[in-house]
Amino acid sequence: MRDRRQHKCLERTMSDTLLPDDIFVEDLGEQELLQRLQQFCPAELVGDDAAVLTPRPGYALVVTTDMLVDGVHFATGAATLGKWTTSPRDVGWRGAAANLSDLAAMGAQPLGITVSLGLPPQTPVRWIDELYEGMVACLNVHQAPILGGDLCRSPILTLSITALGEVLPDQQILRSTAQVGDAIVATGRHGASRAGLELLLNPEWGKELSLQAQNILKQAHQRPTPRLDIPPLLEQIDSTVRVAGMDSSDGLADAVLQICRASGVGAVLWQSRLPIPDALRHTQSLTEQELIDWVLYGGEDFELILCLPLTIAEMLVLKLGPQAAIIGQIVADPAVILADDSGQPLGAPLSLEQGFQHFS
Amino acid sequence: MRDRRQHKCLERTMSDTLLPDDIFVEDLGEQELLQRLQQFCPAELVGDDAAVLTPRPGYALVVTTDMLVDGVHFATGAATLGKWTTSPRDVGWRGAAANLSDLAAMGAQPLGITVSLGLPPQTPVRWIDELYEGMVACLNVHQAPILGGDLCRSPILTLSITALGEVLPDQQILRSTAQVGDAIVATGRHGASRAGLELLLNPEWGKELSLQAQNILKQAHQRPTPRLDIPPLLEQIDSTVRVAGMDSSDGLADAVLQICRASGVGAVLWQSRLPIPDALRHTQSLTEQELIDWVLYGGEDFELILCLPLTIAEMLVLKLGPQAAIIGQIVADPAVILADDSGQPLGAPLSLEQGFQHFS
Numbered sequence: 232m233r234d235r236r237q238h239k240c241l242e243r244t245m246s247d248t249l250l251p252d253d254i255f256v257e258d259l260g261e262q263e264l265l266q267r268l269q270q271f272c273p274a275e276l277v278g279d280d281a282a283v284l285t286p287r288p289g290y291a292l293v294v295t296t297d298m299l300v301d302g303v304h305f306a307t308g309a310a311t312l313g314k315w316t317t318s319p320r321d322v323g324w325r326g327a328a329a330n331l332s333d334l335a336a337m338g339a340q341p342l343g344i345t346v347s348l349g350l351p352p353q354t355p356v357r358w359i360d361e362l363y364e365g366m367v368a369c370l371n372v373h374q375a376p377i378l379g380g381d382l383c384r385s386p387i388l389t390l391s392i393t394a395l396g397e398v399l400p401d402q403q404i405l406r407s408t409a410q411v412g413d414a415i416v417a418t419g420r421h422g423a424s425r426a427g428l429e430l431l432l433n434p435e436w437g438k439e440l441s442l443q444a445q446n447i448l449k450q451a452h453q454r455p456t457p458r459l460d461i462p463p464l465l466e467q468i469d470s471t472v473r474v475a476g477m478d479s480s481d482g483l484a485d486a487v488l489q490i491c492r493a494s495g496v497g498a499v500l501w502q503s504r505l506p507i508p509d510a511l512r513h514t515q516s517l518t519e520q521e522l523i524d525w526v527l528y529g530g531e532d533f534e535l536i537l538c539l540p541l542t543i544a545e546m547l548v549l550k551l552g553p554q555a556a557i558i559g560q561i562v563a564d565p566a567v568i569l570a571d572d573s574g575q576p577l578g579a580p581l582s583l584e585q586g587f588q589h590f591s
Numbered sequence: 592m593r594d595r596r597q598h599k600c601l602e603r604t605m606s607d608t609l610l611p612d613d614i615f616v617e618d619l620g621e622q623e624l625l626q627r628l629q630q631f632c633p634a635e636l637v638g639d640d641a642a643v644l645t646p647r648p649g650y651a652l653v654v655t656t657d658m659l660v661d662g663v664h665f666a667t668g669a670a671t672l673g674k675w676t677t678s679p680r681d682v683g684w685r686g687a688a689a690n691l692s693d694l695a696a697m698g699a700q701p702l703g704i705t706v707s708l709g710l711p712p713q714t715p716v717r718w719i720d721e722l723y724e725g726m727v728a729c730l731n732v733h734q735a736p737i738l739g740g741d742l743c744r745s746p747i748l749t750l751s752i753t754a755l756g757e758v759l760p761d762q763q764i765l766r767s768t769a770q771v772g773d774a775i776v777a778t779g780r781h782g783a784s785r786a787g788l789e790l791l792l793n794p795e796w797g798k799e800l801s802l803q804a805q806n807i808l809k810q811a812h813q814r815p816t817p818r819l820d821i822p823p824l825l826e827q828i829d830s831t832v833r834v835a836g837m838d839s840s841d842g843l844a845d846a847v848l849q850i851c852r853a854s855g856v857g858a859v860l861w862q863s864r865l866p867i868p869d870a871l872r873h874t875q876s877l878t879e880q881e882l883i884d885w886v887l888y889g890g891e892d893f894e895l896i897l898c899l900p901l902t903i904a905e906m907l908v909l910k911l912g913p914q915a916a917i918i919g920q921i922v923a924d925p926a927v928i929l930a931d932d933s934g935q936p937l938g939a940p941l942s943l944e945q946g947f948q949h950f951s
Binding site for chain 2: 262278279280281282283284285286288291292293294295296297298299300302303304333334336337339342345346347348349378379380381383384385386387389391393394395396398400403405406407477478493583
């Protein structure tokens with residue numbers, strides 16, 4: 232049992248023993264694979280029925296979980312031939328980042344994650360090694376260890392991550408505490424991940440973008456950064472300020488709608504303030520409406536949408552520079568509308584139906 | 592944020608609105624299904640990006656996770672026709688019980704679980720309702736809430752549970768602390784779950800057993816009891832005693848072998864002391880060797896195998912009555928052998944290869 236600061240993930244341990252693609256899970260057996268993966272975990276945390284760790288005194292525990300499925304959230308493609316459509320390192324990074332983003336959205340800092348894997352017997356062991364390398368690369372930025380997990384056979388490659396974090400009770404960020412008059416802050420830019428996906432899937436798209444712009448957008452999709460930097464910044468500015476918020480994993484509009492629903496309020500978003508990625512500002516590959524749709528509904532940017540008093544919001548934006556913006560304000564009327572600079576609505580109120588429906 | 596004792600799972604909320612079998616996940620959509628399942632969770636814990644809870648001061652946090660896959664760990668069979676081979680309530684109970692058993696094996700008490708579900712769009716919603724009813728039925732025995740989770744689409748019904756618990760640091764049960772001379776205690780009986788499975792799968796088997804005996808064995812398989820009663824008992828007897836141990840989810844022999852490997856010791860198990868279920872003592876459906884194999888390698892009994900000083904072991908067995916036994920002792924020679932009452936080995940040392948290999 233250790234303080235979390237003493238843990239160190241063992242990055243790239245596995246790359247020392249690069250495997251050919253034709254060594255499969257079934258060739259190793261469960262015990263050997265477990266021992267292989269335990270090298271990615273701090274030795275003092277694994278090897279028992281459960282991992283033990285200690286949040287700092289006075290901190291509350293935060294827990295969140297996500298499941299990722301081959302063919303739904305990523306694509307191994309012809310994985311058995313060693314040619315996978317999505318890089319396993321990216322799958323690992325994104326899986327870890329999505330969970331750390333949920334912690335950031337609660338105002339928390341990470342203690343670690345658990346990883347459960349459902350594996351077809353024909354999964355190349357190298358795919359799993361690289362998955363873990365991707366997770367650890369993301370986790371190491373935040374000194375968060377892999378705390379253990381489970382392996383089992385499955386017809387479909389499935390990854391389930393649970394992240395644990397800690398937060399001081401009075402610094403929790405909840406969805407339900409937005410108040411009329413709050414400024415709405417979006418960190419980062421939105422729609423970049425959606426554009427990155429388009430670049431990866433459709434080689435004909437975005438050809439007029441510079442290579443640098445293309446890389447920034449692809450990176451936004453493949454290596455999103457959880458905004459764990461935001462809670463300490465808020466604490467610096469005002470450690471007692473009430474902040475409502477959530478992350479924008481399901482899109483900017485979804486986040487605003489969820490916060491408004493949980494808080495019993497509405498919101499006005501100013502179209503001219505939408506956080507459009509620089510790379511997309513002058514593209515001919517999108518109509519203006521398509522661009523706005525990607526910013527609002529693209530999803531997977533893993534930024535934070537925060538509602539807080541205007542003066543605090545302005546200080547936060549000042550600290551973050553161009554990578555944050557006040558995009559609207561909370562109002563009493565329980566609709567979320569997009570408006571022009573004079574406050575006139577542009578079209579019908581936003582709704583969740585325009586977003587992604589996982590079972591449709 | 593609440594103390595865990597204030598949480599109350601909402602048992603059978605869903606049975607108030609019994610569904611026909613032809614309402615499928617795809618008919619509801621993610622939001623509606625989420626709202627339906629949130630009724631099984633304490634309202635103060637769900638609805639945000641993550642759940643927040645507080646272990647008691649001085650306690651360490653314990654975390655464990657398991658993945659269960661349709662066709663591997665349970666069988667929905669013709670689930671889309673409403674005729675499933677494994678009852679979803681049993682799947683839920685066993686999934687929760689397996690995770691709580693890992694907490695008991697660490698000497699911990701539960702704080703709650705998270706549940707991630709990968710769902711084919713054609714999954715009947717009633718199957719999911721009953722899965723949650725089974726989980727909650729098991730959790731309510733131990734006042735442990737469902738803390739939240741994740742839903743996603745998947746070609747294969749997949750369930751991932753992470754359990755959180757708390758333990759006083761000096762009352763942790765580890766695999767690595769067994770010492771030469773320790774008595775080995777098995778709680779409960781072993782092989783009962785394996786026999787229950789045989790009764791369920793093979794209607795020709797065990798016909799000479801009384802109906803009561805058959806029910807006890809089936810119950811052992813379908814509704815195993817995590818031994819969360821053991822850590823408080825040990826604390827009563829001697830709150831400072833060193834206890835090594837783990838649960839017997841992968842079999843009695845596996846547990847002894849894992850403890851010995853982690854502790855760098857060996858063990859002698861006395862064949863005459865093996866914890867055979869009463870119902871199987873005089874059955875004609877098994878040879879003596881088959882019976883011993885089931886007791887040693889059957890698995891899924893979710894009992895505890897504990898190594899501790901003989902005097903403490905005797906007090907524990909006295910408290911537990913016939914539902915516990917001293918079955919052997921820890922020795923310096925790093926093999927695990929089965930012996931007769933005079934200590935003479937019966938056959939070759941036990942090995943993990945005789946147990947279940949998940950990827951074979």
